[in-house]
Amino acid sequence: MWKRAEGESRRGKRRTGGVLGRTGGSIWFLVLIASALLLVVVMAIPRQSGPEPPGPLVVASLPFWNLANGTSTVVRNDEAVNEVSPWMYGLGEDSRLTIQYSPVQATEVAGHLQRLREAKIPIVPSLANITNGEWSYEPVARMLHDPEKMRRHVIEIVELVKRENYDGIDIDYENLKAGDREVFTRFVTELGTALHGSGKRLSVAVFAKTTDAGYDERNVAQDYVAIGRVADQVRLMAYDYHWATSPPGPVAPVGWVRDVLRYATTAIPRDRIVLGIPLYGYDWSGGNATSVTWLQAFRLATEHRAQTAYDPATQSPWFRYTDAQGRPHEVWFENSVSSKAKFEAARGSGIRGVYLWMYGYEDAGTWPELRNSLPASRSRGRA
Template sequence: MPTLRRGSRGNEVRELQKLLLKWGYNPGPIDGIFGARTEQAVLQFQRDHGLAADGIVGPLTWGALQSQQPGYQMYTIQAGDTFYKIALRFQISLSSLLAANLGIDPNQLQIGQQIRIPLPGPGPEPGLTRVVTGWLPYWVQSLAFQSVQNHPEIFRSISPFWYVMTPSGEVLNLPNAEDSTLLSYTTSRGIKVFPLITNSFDSDLISTVLNNPLLRQRHVQNIVNKLLQMNYPGIDINYENLYVRDRELFVVFVQELKAALSALGKLLIVSVHAKTDSTGAWSGSEAHDYAGIGQAADVVRVMGYDFHWQGSGPGSIAPADWVDAVLAYAVSTIPRNKIELGVPVYGYDWPQDQTATSVTYATAVARANQYNVPIISDTLLGPHYTYINASGVHHEVWFVDALYFGTLLDLVNKYDLRGICIWHLGAEDPRIYETIRAKF
């Protein structure tokens, strides 16, 4: 391999970046450009392996990088860290963590210090029995990311809203896309990032691409290019509100994308509208062919919420009997080990005869306290209450708390699904994480 240094470009740099990432060092995007972040990763690798720390990748550094598969990843000590907390976070034994860091005094850890985290060996992974992941909307990304940082041991992966498709098949960045802090954090903790691509709920937009084979192939290739550039393990396709006439073409697109991703070892996740039969309650749900999508995709996320929505009358966002019926239909058409239930953690506040506004758990509880009204607890429908504001307008509020969240997790267990995806992180009752531990 050629000697590489800052400013180098090409496939050899891309290979270098992949090796650094495999060893647990974050070189930034896998883009074939030897920039400052790649140089810092090289320097740290060299220091950790007793090499001359010059940032230049010559024969000795290449040899170390290409030696046997690393048995550990690197982790940078943060404020408040202890070996005990780190062992819990990465679901490893304290003794294995100490053994991997001989010579380091666990009572004298320094912020910024790097330690080794043993990688899990063969066999079943400890911890939760089901996958827990979550969506991070770009408009509240900082808040949603905080939920991940507060509970890194819970999340197997996350899906930030980072991309949007165009009528020409391009993949454009949304605000806050490719956030380096988020990527560095998740890499250090073994949390996979499956970014989401949206069609902005635009029926015409996705229809234009689906009905033109050249645009469809261009879109597939642009998705592939993005995954290669950023070294993502896969993608979440969130194309909603399709025309019913595009039902079969959407399956063709999913099949074509899956073929392209499989060749690269990447995973394909597809999010679908909830329904209790093949037709569903509206055109968007009918346009999602569960059987066709479920056969092609690696994971199908069934969005089990908005039974009552902003434009409807007030009521439960995800009634337990409806979610039960949704899952009964889903497992009849999709392998259950591919299904993740999209679980709500938000709420709606409906002014009388008006469109609702979305509220977080904290806002819903604070509003009840503000108007001094009791919250009615309901394990099958979710908590709710009514109030009259200062203008005399009657309001009805429905939301999700940890108790009702647990009811939905019981249904996931009942149907033995792969796991859940939370919509959306940052809006939740903080007690749901204890519920997840108890149920999963």
């Protein structure tokens, strides 16, 4: 923490009898005149104000398959966003870093990143345990339980961040096991220390939970208290309360989101907590669901003339329709109203900010609601 500047130190005066004795009152007169002039000069210098209180952090998570639209949306709304996390790095079978997009997309991706840099938006890309396009446990587990592989992995990440001039890295290692808890803490601690030594930041994505144990092994594997000590941002993935293979229901019911925040603020410093907010939904039919953007949900409701309802208890919109094959569907999604409820929950909890999982085309009304609830400060993005 910055220490408050102390006042001028008072040094004891050392008497030098001979000099003072010879000059007498003339010296004191000159001292008084000089002091008065100095006071006038000091008062005339404009007082420098301290840094303005930082505003909320607003991060846009941009998956590589939506990088073009996501970049354009962020640049259009750059006064509402002060950090971006392109979701584009993964792990190979050998636990080494990989790029999730294909080589033929490299030039296009570089162009989008350049647009973000020109807009002066800090870039903190996400690194996930995605191998060959799928979530994979073994590569990250091998790294976590092998000290040499972990050391190499930390070095590789720091070199990537420095080489590409990123502001930091976001670690999104999912579906770990309870037995990985201690080594995962060791990994993020070593990575945080190395990044901070290079003037870079560490963000860690964690599964949402309302107790330390949570509801399964992947929750146990993430120690909120320990991670909160070393990460600059702890991103709560407060979504997928209902998911692709669950029964239909809201993606992020606001009551559950508040419960997640209530627990998180007992374990992690509030100024390090960033609430993940989904801007997508699911379309269930036959026991499974496909993910949908707000735009896709809107088109489905329009095409099938479905009446959209709004569940006040969970603050979530939904509708039902029957497709051309006669199969019933139930869609739960997010719009500007449901997102606003979560923006207000974040603001009310006093946490650092939010990150938006921008799966695709979101409700355009989300952006004014975001600006009203959480006016972003660019300086916060570089804190």
